[in-house]
Amino acid sequence: MKTVLIIGSGIAGLTCAIRSAESGSRVILAAPYISERAQSVMAAGGINAALKHVDKDDSTALHIEDTWRGGAELEPMENVRALCENAPQMVHWLESLGVVFSRNSEGKIDQRAFGGQSRKRTCYAGTAAGRQIVSALVMEARKYECSARKGGGAGMIERRLRIWFHSALIRGGVCHGAIFYNEETQDLETITADEVVMATGGQNAVFGKTTGSQLCDGYGAAKLFQQGVILRNLEFIQYHPTTIVTAQKKMLISEAARGDGGRLFYLDGGCRVYFMEELYGERGNLMPRDIVSKCIYDCPSQVYLDISFLGEETIDRRLTEIRELCQDYLGLDVTREPIPVEPSVHFFMGGIAVDMKHRTNIEHLYAVGECASMYHGANRLGGNSLLAAVYSGSAAARAISGSESAAHPDFSADLAEARAELSGREGTPCPVPAVQIYEEMTGIMNSNLGITRTENKLKDGIERIRECRGLCSGRVLDESVTPYQRYALPSLLTLCEAVLTAALQRRETRGAQIREDYPETKPELALPTYAALEQGTIHTWITEKESKNEITC
Amino acid sequence: MCGACAMVINRRPGLACSVFVRDLAGKNPGDGPVQITLEPLSKFPVIEDLAVDRGIMQEDLIRAGDYRERIAEPSAREFDHQYLAGRCLKCGLCLEVCPNYRSGGDFYGAYFANETYLVNSSAGGGDTRIRKEFRRHFAAHCSKSLSCQEVCPMNIPTLSSMLYMNKNRH
Structure with missing residues (x-):
């Protein structure tokens, strides 16, 4: 039975784990904390797929075009196509696992407007899509965790908690597992595997407070970079236009607020200036995030987001978490007052370079979710990150099920060296x-x-x-x-x-x-821009494909 | 909100990230400095300082086999309840305040009632195996103080989950 080591248990890691277990693998799902602490639970907005439940004239072709244009025409078209063509299938899979999507009057999955999209395409679950998806995936994964406890058989998941990624076990361009720091034993240990999948999220901690989890610090990508893995598009870091900032945290006010009609303004001598609408017309508040963030940055005074006119009933039904967040952390009632907002670091379009099967330039090493750089080009559209997390997890699992296992060399000297350094x-x-x-x-x-x-x-x-x-x-x-x-x-x-x-x-x-x-x-x-570390020196180059390491798309 | 920072603040369990010093301080300027006591959750083993090991919650779910053997067509009348139950952070506050819960016992606590509700309701309500586990590890021990519902930072209606699980559904 093939052993798959998945590092990170958010939506991308969980999806890859479930899909791999479904196809008969033994999965080791390693993360410091449970999935409920993963950054995925913070994803508020939703997941895009051209289901045509609301706008009947939507299509996969339009989803592709919006994603490619929203990404400033940087992402190779074949990558965008793979993501968008598979989107309806991904949403149906999640639905089949019992994800509690919000429904329209016909009982079908409802879809709302989101930034940079020409149609209402974002399937949502209140304003807690990420949490609802995690909840369903955790329940599904538990089936395979129970199977592992009963002694296995085909397809099982073993969770390892309280262990932190240290480094990959790489020999001769092939990955055989990873070294972890075990919090309980306060020592390093190795886990060998036939396939290793990184699902470690973005690089929040290098920016300090962001809208994301501090557990996602970019160390996975950073360490692999030092071990010869090629990174891509690192300069593209998304600022989410509407966040609230408190002494402890930066928190997201989901784009759903503007999707449902919320308006951005600043005050000029006591008068409201709806600057996005003045600049871009009726749909100005829903321009792609890079544009809205830059416009807010250029405003002469504090920017506010007003949703009060939507009414208490709509806010409670469709934007529940936004009301709770503002009440708890700002003491502000969004049904009566506008929300002071500012842009904050939110998403990393850059990360580990992968091909369409989510393989890195190291054999048997994969990267999925936000730690991989794929699909979003120079700017991600809201609703495409949950999609990419689920799709990339599935794509890697499919590739893994077909690849050959490798025999593992002895890594005890590597472990001893790492221990000496850590001590x-x-x-x-x-x-x-x-x-x-x-x-x-x-x-x-x-x-x-x-x-x-x-x-x-x-x-x-x-x-x-x-x-x-x-x-x-x-x-x-x-x-x-x-x-x-x-x-x-x-x-x-x-x-x-x-x-x-x-x-x-x-x-x-x-x-x-x-x-x-x-x-x-x-x-x-x-x-795309590629980056590699060669003999201690960082090299970056802009090219069609990262050809010198034979990644083929 | 992720539930990581659950602790006991001035003898009240809560999430530290949403408890504010201004609410703990005296109301009048002359009240002087206020002492704030922070303690780790008492129902779990302490790892270090305020960090506790809540691994038992995962362990109990696996021990009870809390998973779905089949998933039924979604039922519109359960959506709101499922949505609320799906918000659980596994923070452990419901166990901290529960007069009946002790770590390692047969009673698994309020989050378990909600998790079995999620499994059973998405299976259409007729999962007799999971209902048996609910009775064994929840209903047989709960004295219905409902402090779990009061403390829950996500406002999960545990009582509704209990009602659903106690009803004779097929």
Whole structure:
């Protein structure tokens, strides 16, 4: 029986686990916490598929076009096509697993308007689509977890909790498993597998507070980058236009609020200026996120989102969680007052480079969900990330079921080396507390890689990130952070440099990459950026396919 | 909201991220400094400081075999209830306040009632195996203080789940 190690148990990881177990594999689902803590549960909006339940003239062709154009025409068309053509099947699969989608008057899955989409296409579950999908997938996965406890048979899932990814076991361009830090034993351990799937989410923690989970810190991609995995489109980081910011958190006000009619405005001498409608007409509030965020950024004063005129009944029925969130965290009643909003880092279009089967450039190593870079080009449309999570998990599982297993070499020397490094018994102590370097890193990423970018800011950012890395690389970090954070920090700093370098290299404005010094979009640059680490140096290149490592699409 | 930060704040269990110092502080300017006591949830083993190991919740669901053997056509009358039950964070607050729950016992607590409701209702209500597990690990022990419903940060109607599971459905 084939053993599949899946790292990360959000929607992409769970989907891949269930699909792999369905086809008879033994799945090890590894994550520090249960699926209910995954960032997936924060996804509010919904999942796109041209089901034509509301707008009868919708079609897969329109979904493809909206996704490709919304992504600033960067993503290769065949990738977008694969995602959108399979979308109805993905939604039907979720429905068959009992996901509680909101229904229309005919009892069919309802669909709402979302940003950058020409039709009402987003299937939703109140304003908690992610949580409802996780709930159903967890129940389905449990069937295979119970099967594993009973002694197995074909298809089973074993969950490993409280373990943190450390590094992949790679030998000769082939992946054989991974090393983890076990919180309970406070030691490293190896898990070998025939196939390894990364499902570790985006890179939130390098920006500090974002709308996402701090557990998604980008370390998976960062470490693999150091181990020879190629990354892609790192410069494209989505700012969600409407978030609320409190002392502790940045929280999402779902695009559903604008999909259902919510209006953005700022005050000019006491008068409301509905700037998005003035700039883009009736559908202005629902422009793609890169455009809305930039417009809010350019506003002269605080921007508000008004949904009060929708009425209490509609808000309670369709936007439940938004009302609760504003009440709990701002003490604000959205049925009476507008919500003060601002853009915040929300989604990473960049990540691990994969082909259409979600294979990386390392054999038997896959990447799915937000940690992979696929489908969204330079800007993701709302409702396409849940779709990509489910679709990529399924696509990887399908590819895995057909591939051959490999024999595993002995990795005990690798484990011993990693243990020696982690123990910190040898080596020079870092002169600065690790927590301070973390703060410096997030400060640099926010100030030098904000909504708008310039060459000077990016170069300054690279220099300062290198200084941080110089402080901690090869040094023993103090206990102001967890053991995991201690070994993660130098790799995260390398990832930060790669992101800044990719943003520096792309001398144009496209989607989420807004260069003040290069405001034009250049048609010849409608291609992905790839990044590789070779002998300690970061190389980035913009090309049609990442050909030098033979990834074929 | 993810449920990770459940703890006991001034002797009241809650999610730390949505409890505000301003609500704990004295109302008048002259009230002076206010002492705030933070404690880990008492019903689970402490990992470190305020972090507890809630693994028993997953363990009990697996032990009871809380999964669907079949999934029926969705029933419109259950949508709202299923939606609310599906919001469970597995934060453990319902177990913390429950006078009947102790970790490792036969009684699995309120979240378990909701999880069995989700399984049974999506199977159309006639899953006798799961109803038996509900009786064994919930109904036989619950004294209906309903403190679980009061403390739930997601406002899950556990009483409705209990009613559904107790009804003789086929």
